[in-house]
Amino acid sequence: MWRSAFTILALAVCIVQAANAQALGDPDKGEKLFAQCKGCHQVGQGAKDRVGPHLNFLFGRRAGAHEGYRYSKDLARAGANGLEWHADTLDIYIENPKNLVSGTRMSFRGMKDPEDRADLLAYLRKFSDNPANIPEADPTATGTDHDVDPEILAIVGDPEYGEYLSSECTTCHQADGGDSGIPSITLWPEEDFVIAMYAYKTKRRNHPVMQMIAGRLSDEEIAALAAYFGALEP
Amino acid sequence: MKLNRRAFLGSATAAAASTAPMVRAAGHGKPRVVVVGGGAGGATAARYIAKDSKGEIDVTLIEPTRHYYTCFFSNLYLGGFRTLESIGHSYGTLAIEYGINVVHDWATGVDRDAKTVALAGGGRVPYDKLILSPGIDFVDGAVPGWDQSKQHIMPHAYKAGSQTELLRAQVMAMPEGGTFVMVAPPNPFRCPPGPYERISMVAHVLKETNPTAKIIVADPKAKFSKQTLFENGWTKYYSGMIERIGPDFGGGNVSVNTDEMTVDIDGEIVKADVCNVIPAQKAGRIAELAGVTDGNWAPINPSDMSSKADPDIYVLGDAALQGDMPKSGFAANSQAKVCANAVRGALTDSRVFPAKFANTCWSLITTNDGIKVGAAYEPTEEKIASVDSFVSQVGEDEATREATYQESLGWYDGITSDMFG
Secondary structure, eight states: OGGGGSOHHHHHHHHHHHHHHHSOOOHHHHHHHGGGTTTTOOOSTTOOOSSSOOOTTOTTOBTTOOTTOOOOHHHHHHHHTTOBOOHHHHHHHHHOHHHHSTTOOOOOOOOOOHHHHHHHHHHHHTTSSSSOOOOSSOOSOOSSOOOOOHHHHTOOOOHHHHHHHHHHHTTTSOTTOOOSSSOOOTTOOHHHHHHHHHHHHTTOSOOHHHHHHHHTOOHHHHHHHHHHHHHOOO | OHHHHHHHHHHHHHHHHHSSOOOOOSSTTSOEEEEEOOSTTHHHHHHHHHHHHTTSSEEEEEOSOSEEEOSTTHHHHHTTSSOSGGGEEESHHHHHTTOOEEEOSOEEEEETTTTEEEETTSOEEEOSEEEEOOOEEEOTTSSTTOOGGGTTTSOOOOSSSHHHHHHHHHHHTOOTTOEEEEEOOOSSOBSTTHHHHHHHHHHHHHHHHOTTOEEEEEOSOSOOTTHHHHHHHHHHHSTTTEEEEOGGGTTTSEEEETTTTEEEETTEEEEOSEEEEOOOEEEOHHHHHTTOOBTTBEEBOTTTOBBSSOTTEEEOGGGEEOBSOOBOHHHHHHHHHHHHHHHHHHHSSOOOOOOOEEEEEEEEEETTEEEEEEEEEEEOSSSEEEEEEEEOOTTOOHHHHHHHHHHHHHHHHHHHHHHHO
């Protein structure tokens, strides 16, 4: 069904690559590779939607259709046009998300090595029905590791102030969630937003522009931005 | 200053009385904001005021060109990394989606007593608050032998569009082993890394098409932005091609002859196949006509970008004398948002928040070798002061440089949607 929505070119690409992807890789290696995804995605018991949707029961899911998560317009449209997540489509998507869904908010430059992708998919496959049910193990993903004071996380941001402050962000980060070289920051859960900004503020995340911008924002200002971007309708 | 203004006001009033009717803002009784200049400062200010006031303020944007080419990234067009179309923008979205009254005309004067802006096409536009974001003009006589009537022979290409197109065409048509000369400007000028990114881009093109060509830069400045980074890149990629003559060797003592296509650098005559003259700069002329300049630039109050000469006029971007911020599109866009918040607060009961400013300038040295410099700023009593800064490091790995370039592409898309919607 979804195949009808693809161009001939995309179809040709996926036939070639399906061979790799369907020989599923090593889930233990895949678990290590999932570290690249953990900043945004959770999977396993208790997994929740964060910056990106949780990835339980991903295989067989229609793209952009997981209830409760607000997708980019492009991803929702791709799902409405019939895109479903299977080993072959996921393989293409993970290789370079924007090649498959140009307007996706998924800020990931892609995983170039086909073996790595097969390993990652083998790991993710464990959290979908058939063959694997959710294992009764500890949660495998815990969001971003952080030590931000809960009192800071509890600050309720002033979205109107956040809107004013956001104008400094939108010089580079597009308000509609578009992403071309600079990641989207639209519709992040507030907590993830605050954690990320503190990581820059305390220089544990490496980016000179972001360290400078975050470095002079107060706790209240970060909370205000989180409140604004978390609710922005793109 | 005062004399100039008086003299101008007299003629403007007389002209307006006898010509076209007033250009009326739609919706009577609403506060009116007029913005002169549709670049990074003006377009952003107009868009934010229109967007955030949700129809409570009438916004008129006066900009002569229908199709605006960004100066930022125009060097990438010279280097063959962008098409000219890809740096062109129209005002359609600002007019249609934001309800901004876009007037394609030249602003020729400001009557500060009547609070109107005169247009070249006749008529006057009334304002409650006026935002001037006119960019730059060139200082008369800055480079002996050159004036704007010679720009078709020796282009400045420091306002993007046909000038940039001409300069690229000239570079592509250079004879084998020919000479490209740049007359670089003295401080302060628009886009501090701009001339040196341009040298990099011209060298990139020549290395591919005309590898024995030479580039000479006559520079009145001892130092320039990101100097070590640029010079390392030139040695690495364009070895032996670029010669920069600084002030120690007479780089500031330059005249040109457009008939002979020669450049006199401290007495030595250089035959040029292409000569890019970037003269000394001053605020766009309307700032001077409005009487808000002091010398070449318009002093502002750092907390809200209002003119020191008139509380109902604001000056943004390159034209403003503000302190530590460079004259860049990023800076103008940053200042515009502070100004928009202040103007909206003054005209409606919206909240006014403290000013914060930032700037980052990305430059490209060659394919996938991007560098950047930036700083954060805060208003003090006397100026906009730098509080924190960063710059790319010498010897960064290729992945970092490529990521910096990719980031600049993202920034271009970000700032242009922030300006034009």
